[in-house]
Amino acid sequence: MLELLAPAGSPESVRAAVRNGADAVYMGFGNFNARRNAKNFTEEEFSKLTEYCRIRGVKVYLTLNTLVSDREFPAALEQLIKAVQMGVDAVIVQDLGLLRAVRKAIPDLPIYASTQMSVHNLDGVKKLAELGASRVVLARELSREEIAYICHNSPIEIEVFCHGALCMSYSGQCYMSSVIGRRSGNRGLCAQPCRLNYGLGPKANDFPLSLKDLCLIEHIKDLEKCGVSCLKIEGRMRRPEYVAIVTRIYKKAITEGGGPTREDIRELELAFSRQGFTDGYFISSKGRSMFGIREDTDNRELDIFAKAKREYTSGDAERVPVRFYCIARVGEPLRIGVEDDRGNRLTALGSIPEPSLTRSLTEEDLKTQLSKTGGTPYFAQEVNCLVDEGLYLPVSEINEHRRNLLDALTEMRAEPPSRRFFDYQYSPLYANSDLPPELTISVASAQQLTPELAQFRPSVLYVPLEELYLNLSRMEPFEENGVTKVAVALPPVIHDDERRDILRMLEKVKAAGVSEALVGNLGQIDLIKSFGFLLRGDTGLNIFNSESLHALRELGFISSALSFELRLAQIRDISKCIDTEIITYGRLPLMITENCTLKSSTNACACDNFPLLRDRRGALFPVMKLFGCRNLVLNSEKIFLADRFEHYSSIGLWAQRLSFTTENPKECVQIAARYLGLGNYEIPSRTTGLYYRGVE
DSSP: OOEEEEEOSSHHHHHHHHHTTOSEEEEOOSSOSTTTTSOOOOHHHHHHHHHHHHHTTOEEEEEEOSOOOTTTHHHHHHHHHHHHHHTOSEEEEOOHHHHHHHHHHOTTSOEEEOGGGOOOSHHHHHHHHHTTOSEEEOOTTOOHHHHHHHHHHOSSEEEEEEEEOOOSBOTTOOOHHHHHHSOOGGGTOOOOGGGSOEESSSSOOBOTTOBOEEEOGGGHHHHHHHTOOEEEEOOTTSOHHHHHHHHHHHHHHHHHOOOOOHHHHHHHHHHSOSSSEEOTTTTTOOSGGGBOOOOOOOHHHHHHHHHHHHHHHSSOOOOEEEEEEEEEOTTSOOEEEEEETTOOEEEEEOOOOEEOSSSOOOHHHHHHHHTOOTTSSEEEEEEEEEEOTTEEOOHHHHHHHHHHHHHHHHHHHHSOOOOOOOOOOOOOOOOOOOSOOEEEEEOSSGGGOOHHHHTTOOSEEEEEHHHHHHOGGGGHHHHHTTOOOEEEEOOSOOOGGGHHHHHHHHHHHHHTTOOEEEEOSGGGHHHHHHTTOEEEEOGGGOOOSHHHHHHHHHHTEEEEEOOTTSOHHHHHHSOOSSEEEEEEEEEEEEEEESSOHHHHHHSOOOGGGOOEEEETTOOEEEEEEETTTEEEEEEEEEEEOGGGHHHHTTSOOSEEEEEOSSOOHHHHHHHHHHHTTSOOOOOSSEEOTTTTTOOO
């Protein structure tokens, strides 16, 4: 049967989830989880809650799904070890370095790859299985058919979100909150700027980035047929009554196998919705109908919340099945035993029954008393008794044995699982290079590949796969100028049903002599290796610390871009076991969207013309078309560090990258010249990004 995983952002939410049938809960501990704004548990609270769940047969998954810096890494590991000692059943991880460390330091602990790792194809699942993950949480953008294909071919468990908030961007690939306001979604502090108003015209009068909440309550049977192991409810920032209502309704749908009633849908909408719900990705129906905003609610919401609270605060969750047996024989001590669903067995011996002077003890009497488990986590699934006739025992003795046995059983169930712990050996330190950074260039279109740009002879030229495939002749000026390293830049998102087209294009560019590739997703590694390309890492890999860089080295990468959410001082301190680069010019990517931003607003597709999203302050964000008719939302301002070369020239970088997106060919040449000290070109509106400010 499908596992139902509920969010727990507070002690009350834990109890609400358990009381309403959750099989597992996920919750954070400390500052390294993707909902840092949720109520943080104290160490004592976390310990008691994991024990509370363990006794009741509910698993606890620790969310350690944020990026951590080198200085934070030891504290993150320490928090994890504490949580494991308290009894967590698995850890949910985003950071590639943390995944590597957990596998080595606590090899018995199951590792679940967070949806923040942007896994959206079978290759990504297989790669994470190789890296030690035992479960992957898929991207929310996948269809029923895509989920089924992955599940049926996956070597590990697959988890999918079934209800709750939908981000406009692929999780782990959204930087809007950090670039605009320093509150990083990859660090658990997303400010949700996607929920604000934007416009494609002169006014910000629409909500083209705000999706309705996901709801797959009508597709439970389909998800089970797909082979999904676990259904996940989003909502650690929401109130416990929400958790109670949504968990109860989904649990009923899973156990009873039927569709939701009108009342179920009404309760889900009242608990939280944005003008209804969407299942658009799951049923392959993208578009305007998927979008919605939060509206004012009425008193009916308060009524169902009050009812939900009464239910999850009334008594204990009697959810653990136990079997009792009892033997009352002439001349022998009373024997009572209990066994739980984990195979734990306990036995108690009582007094020798006396001959009955009036009413004799019956099998029904014993069954009645042993079934009185109210106020405990247990319910009597079965009671087997063997009773000789004509015997007497006081009811109080039977009740006392029952209570003592269940108390002892609770102590057994409270014991945390045994895990092995090893001291984690941090990767060796590499001294920073004293050489100034070389120049690499990435382009968005073939029109930017001019003979004039070729004269600057970048160390590596990154060209999108589709552009390179269709315009190989534009490489000639670069070859003539001695540019020997051209890397094909793969699309950030490649679904399984798009793999054939990618293979066809890669075959052509490989045959043309291209030998390197820029990849930004773990699901692209084996595909690229199969062609013999050398691997270079892009910003989508979110490399935030030395251990993640070492993980890339073990995967065969020869270089990688570092996260642009790092400060220059943090970049300086990273141990660079492979060549590293940062973006020193260009519009940073803010979102990768499966829904076409323009089409969802205007019902027309014109992404090739760089439509502009206007925010309420008048800032304009260009939207670029990606492979698969996806969108890349770019920052309104460009990073410009040409006048700060001395700040980043001595922090050990192999290269600085000029990232050309919306620039015309002439601008590309002028900017490249400026960075090589051959001109004084300036841009009117610019930013230094996060290299000085950092993120929270």
